[in-house]
Amino acid sequence: MSTTILDPTGETKPATIPRSPRPESLAGLTVGLLDISKPRGNVFLDRLEEHLGELGAKTQRFAKPTFTKPAPVDLRHEIATSCDAVIEALAD
């Protein structure tokens, strides 16, 4: 005889979100630089900012309040509405 059990999972598969189209070039675009607030993330992002400037991109800096928690929804919204692309820096 077969056994019937109950599914212990949340029974929700996260919806697949299509990736945004990749830009052909960064020239003239605004790139958000998100520091997740780990030590020396600023060192990494400073260097990236220099390179992006050479490619003709504008940059905006953002930081999460703490690396241990997901970015607050308002911060995500601000980045999404003011930038064309975002680079998230994880450092230590």
Place this chain on the structure above:
Amino acid sequence: MTTLSDGLHIFVKRDCPTCELVVPVLEQLRSANGTVQVITQDDPAFPDGMVDVTDDTELNLSWHNDVETVPTVVLVKDGVEVERTVGWDRPSWEAVTGVGELGPELPDQRPGCGSLSVDPSNADALKVRFGGSVLHSRRVEIAALEDEIEALYDRGWSDGLPLVPPTEARVMRMLEGTTRDPQDIVAVIPPDLVETTVEKIAINTVMAGCKPEYLPVVLAAIEAACTDEFNMHGLLCTTMGVGPIIIVNGPIRREIGMNSGMNVFGQGNRANSTIGRALQLTVRNVGGGRPGEVDRAAHGQPGKVGLCFPEDEEGSPWESMAVERGFSPESSTVTLFAGEAPRIIVDQASRSPESLTALLAQGLMATVSPRAVMFNDAILVLTPEHMARYRDAGWSKARFRQELNRCLTVSGASITRGVDGIEAGLPPGFEEKQLSKFNPDGGLLIAHAGGPAGLFSSVIGGWLNGTMGSMPVTREIMR
């Protein structure tokens, strides 16, 4: 058919001496009133030789009419039960049946036996069959030739140890442990941020091996773990080997048989071993927090399978950890702590409380890193033999804290980067300061537990503390 027609109905079973005893009475009633319905639970041939006996071996009538004892006599009029008597009691039977002089050769009174419909080996299955399922979870069928335990592994639900298959009957029995509705939302579980119901938690609690009376502890632990203060999401993501540790205080510790004595952190007690596992299985299966995926721990620690222990309050001269945190001694609580594995601090020499305190402080200084101050919280678990030093000296918990804090103060100069050839430490600028290892406002939790012999206390180091990381969270356990 689940309802009884108008008239007299008598529930019996062969495996009941009282039912055997009243067989002459049943025959007497049958000849006085031909419509008496005799309903037999275990053997349709009982009573021997009687015709038109109703077969209730499926226990359908018994269950739907709340029969708890056999024999039970029920009188129905106009579709409504008007009288009932259980066991054998001549005056009651005569009153219900309206027939006098019943069983003159019988004793006046005999208690009945348990109805098969409430027999513990049947009750859960009958509730599922007849009760109408209140459970919403998807049903998963395991084929007859499939091994149940292997099937649960194959579906990715296990933490590495075997799971108890969560059948509907087991989950229904688990839900008896709480008064909460199965569909109540308890928490939003990270990392997938899934709203979890009492039912989903009960399923994982069955799989963990818990008894129903542990369920309220599990529910409170999950509520506490899924607060912003505790930050279960961060605890999963961190590469540090920390996990959610549950400390139980209050009367429920004894009621569910937890072990606060010998081998308190170890194996051997069902409640200690399975409550923490139920929390971790819920995080894994409902929230999607699996090692190697969102759980990024470099080493992890054995307690991540589940670590739950109670404080030995009865053996302690001090107020409990929960009372210190603002709860009454009569309330049962869980405290969630983001911690590494327990580590022993040995001191078999100190005879004075001052000496022992100074040594314990040195052990506590080493949690996370001897160079870290105000970074992490910790739990100090004093054993009875270490506690005896403080009891004998008449130290209160407040006095102990005061002396310990003094010993946990360190000069900035000694832990600055580069000192003693060690590159880790404080940046320059703190050399002249005296710094406290722990946040004086609740950064060090102190509990009493362990076996009666052994001059070892234990310390459990924490993770990044405060609003940046995780704060200990205490919740009252609601039954």
